[in-house]
Amino acid sequence: MDVAGKVVVVTGAASGIGCALATRFAELGAKVVVSDVNADGVALVATRLGALGVTADVGNPESINALVAAAVAEYGPIDIFCSNAGYSDPPTAGLSGTVDDYQRIVDVNLLAHVWAAKAVVPSMVERGGGYLLQTISSASLITGPSAPGYTLTKHGALGFAEWLTLNYGHLGIRVSCLCPNAVYTGMFGLEAGDITSEPPDLGALGEVLKASDVAAFTIDAMQTTEPFLVLPHSRVADSFLRKATNYDEWIAGTRRRLLKMREQR
Numbered sequence: 001m002d003v004a005g006k007v008v009v010v011t012g013a014a015s016g017i018g019c020a021l022a023t024r025f026a027e028l029g030a031k032v033v034v035s036d037v038n039a040d041g042v043a044l045v046a047t048r049l050g051a052l053g054v055t056a057d058v059g060n061p062e063s064i065n066a067l068v069a070a071a072v073a074e075y076g077p078i079d080i081f082c083s084n085a086g087y088s089d090p091p092t093a094g095l096s097g098t099v100d101d102y103q104r105i106v107d108v109n110l111l112a113h114v115w116a117a118k119a120v121v122p123s124m125v126e127r128g129g130g131y132l133l134q135t136i137s138s139a140s141l142i143t144g145p146s147a148p149g150y151t152l153t154k155h156g157a158l159g160f161a162e163w164l165t166l167n168y169g170h171l172g173i174r175v176s177c178l179c180p181n182a183v184y185t186g187m188f189g190l191e192a193g194d195i196t197s198e199p200p201d202l203g204a205l206g207e208v209l210k211a212s213d214v215a216a217f218t219i220d221a222m223q224t225t226e227p228f229l230v231l232p233h234s235r236v237a238d239s240f241l242r243k244a245t246n247y248d249e250w251i252a253g254t255r256r257r258l259l260k261m262r263e264q265r
């Protein structure tokens, strides 16, 4: 697939990976819609890219429908929808999250993928196809130090993406899941809009990638092999394979690693 000239919507595009994806798509000649719940961030990135900016909360289906309507009104039918927005509950909070905390993270990190698919897939099918890029996380394949809300929503998002590709692939819907490990973004305190700063050494978290490199890797994969899984960190595939080969051994090893990380905090 050549992204030049394609209509692309990116959610969570005011910062980090979303900002980097929107920037790379724009560099390659796509018609980009920059969306985020952060209105100031949307205005900044949209102006920088000469893109359409739409403020939307992906945790709200009506807001996603309004985003899709605004994108179609400006550029015509959507070719690529990147469900990227997301956040993490605090990893140190354990099971202390409230009902509202869990409901909100399920809305934003998991159900947003469903609302987006409902809003764009039927018209993509009518036109013969389309592409969904789901930013998920390595936490969907191999549970790591992330918090419970993050872990469960990312596992759910991967399950939904699998369901989508199995049931809509034959109708021209392509689905790729970006499942990175650590990327230097707002999640690690980087300012919104900064996608090229050199990542600091985050010790036990291992290699931390720049958002701009992750975006280039992802869009290159979309333009060539269109893989279901996009894994910018090779260690994720290695660990996923170890887990599939011997789940109990993988759990024992990961438990030891997480205990060590907690002791070092």
Ligand SMILES: NC(=O)c1ccc[n+]([C@@H]2O[C@H](COP(=O)([O-])OP(=O)(O)OC[C@H]3O[C@@H](n4cnc5c(N)ncnc54)[C@H](O)[C@@H]3O)[C@@H](O)[C@H]2O)c1
Pocket (backbone or CB within 6 Å): 011, 012, 013, 014, 015, 016, 017, 018, 035, 036, 037, 038, 041, 056, 057, 058, 059, 084, 085, 086, 087, 088, 108, 135, 136, 137, 138, 179, 180, 181, 182, 183, 184, 185, 186, 187, 188, 192
């Ligand atoms: N940074 C990492 O190490 C890492 C690793 C794996 C996966 N991810 C995933 O990448 C995606 C992007 O995160 P990032 O690392 O770029 O973080 P980030 O904080 O830099 O960017 C996330 C953006 O999403 C927006 N957002 C949050 N809630 C929203 C909502 N309800 N509606 C619309 N926008 C909303 C934020 O305003 C922010 O601009 C997330 O889904 C995250 O889970 C990040």
